[in-house]
Amino acid sequence: MFGIGGGELFFIILVVLMLFGSDKIPEIARGLGRGMQQLKDATNEIKTEIHKSADVEGLKKTFTEIGTGDIENNITAEINKVKEDVDIEDLSGPIKRMK
Structure with a gap:
């Protein structure tokens, strides 16, 4: 439990009892x-x-839909569709080497 052993937990409880007294501990617990x-x-x-x-x-998607990878598949499909529709040379023209 949070890396605290039995002896350490007993020591913490003992210190809390000494600091606040047994009558204040229920009030502190209620407040917490x-x-x-x-x-x-x-x-x-x-x-x-x-x-x-x-x-x-x-935009509502449940956490299970996100976890299944449906969104990743949709994104990959959209990227492939754009790659097929667009010719890169039409956008950039021929590449010229500069010396």
């Missing part, structure tokens, strides 16, 4: 719990806002 819940709620709210904006823009 509330803070963690607020952080979780905030991140969930940000995620929903991102999903809503992506949905409005028509």
Whole structure:
């Protein structure tokens, strides 16, 4: 658990008890719990806002679709299509060597 052994965990608990006392520890734990819940709620709210904006823009893709490589295949197909449609010499002209 986070690279902390049993003896180290016991020492940390002992120091916390000595610093705050047994009557303050439940209040501290409640405060930490509330803070963690607020952080979780905030991140969930940000995620929903991102999903809503992506949905409005028509960009919604699920994480599973991204992970399957469908997007990579589509990009590769588009690149190949552009390569077939465009002749490079038409765009750049003949290459001249400069001395």
